[in-house]
Amino acid sequence: MLTLQFIPYREIEGLSSAKRIAKLMKVVKENKIILLQGRLKSDEEAELIRKTMEEIDDKFKGIELGVYYSEPKNEIGFKKLRAFLRNVLLGESEGITIIGPASIVKEIKQDPDKIQLLIEEAGSKKKKKTR
Amino acid sequence: MVNAFTRFMQSFLKAFFKKKKQFKLGLYGPPNGGKTTLANRICQDWLGEDLGTVSNIPHETREIQIKEQVVIKSKGRELKFSLVDTPGIATKIDYEDFLKLGLKEKVAKQRAKEATKGVIDAIKWLDDMDIVIVVLDSTKDPYSQVNITIIGNLEARNIPVLIVANKIDLKKSNIKKIQAAFPQYTVLGISAKYARNTEDFYEMLFKLAK
Secondary structure, three states: OOOOEEOHHHHOOOOOOOHHHHHHHHHHOEEEEEEEOOOOOHHHHEEEEEHHHHHHHOOOOOOEEEEOOOOOOOOHHOOOOOOOHHHHHHHOOOEEHHHHEEEEEEEEOOOOOOOOEEEEEEEEEEEEEEO | HHHHHHHHHHHHHHHHHHHHHHEEEEEEEOOOOOOOEEEEHHHHHHHOOOOOOOOOOOOOOOOOOOEEEEEEEOEEEEEEEEEEOOOOOEEOOOOHHHHHOOOOOOHHHHHHHHHHHHHHHHHHHHHHHHHHEEEEEEEOOOOOHHHHHHHHHHHHHHOEEEEEEOOOOOOOOOOHHHHHHOOOOEEEEOOOOOOHHHHHHHHHHHHHOO
């Protein structure tokens, strides 16, 4: 059975980088797909990949990782100020991060407009559009 | 005694500045983008020898490979660097994928094990780089989180980056898609295999090293 687990940003906000990654790894290794509110920092993403590599064995094949984040571009005046304030106030809680075990998530396709999960389940391929 | 100390200091300072002058140029990217093909192109062009072996099977490069004292020359200028070819960075490695490509189980498992260590090493080495060339396969979708993570980490470390859209000799090559994915970076289309646009590539290296 496919399980999606939503993790609100507040659940990782107060954690150190190491604890954030440990928490995410624990859920992924339970064969669940994580929908995380917000984003990890770039060094945390690298650390997540590093940690994943350490955990790979005959059963655990790694992860699929995708981040949807709409970066404000070329905004001027009030819109620019609003984008700046939003960034300061919300920080990395904006966007969505999807992390799934590679044995379940075949691929995460992403572009500036959408993010898609290709799921491999019981020999069939299903497509799930997130945004 | 004083003379010996002076000589020591002179040689130390000379060695120090000589060392600082030679920077580390890293080749990063996902597996099978053509990092080692580009490394071999650079080494063939300027040293007349290869750096590593290339293969269609992913994760052929599983250890950091370094070529010291690479010197490239153009228009009276000279650039000296250590070339660091890194294993492809991936989020998953499944030995069964290697079985599908014809490897025996024992070899496939060993390759997967070495590949995971290679990714860990490549990430560790990020801190040591002075300039990085991100080598992407221009026939593939550039919007992968691995690409974004690599570039994000280089940006966070203030390491100058050039994105190379490799394999422009192939019909499916799409440089514009890579440019659209990373609009804030210079993207240069090349074919490392057939030495296309390599003159422009070396010119870019001089600019990055300034």
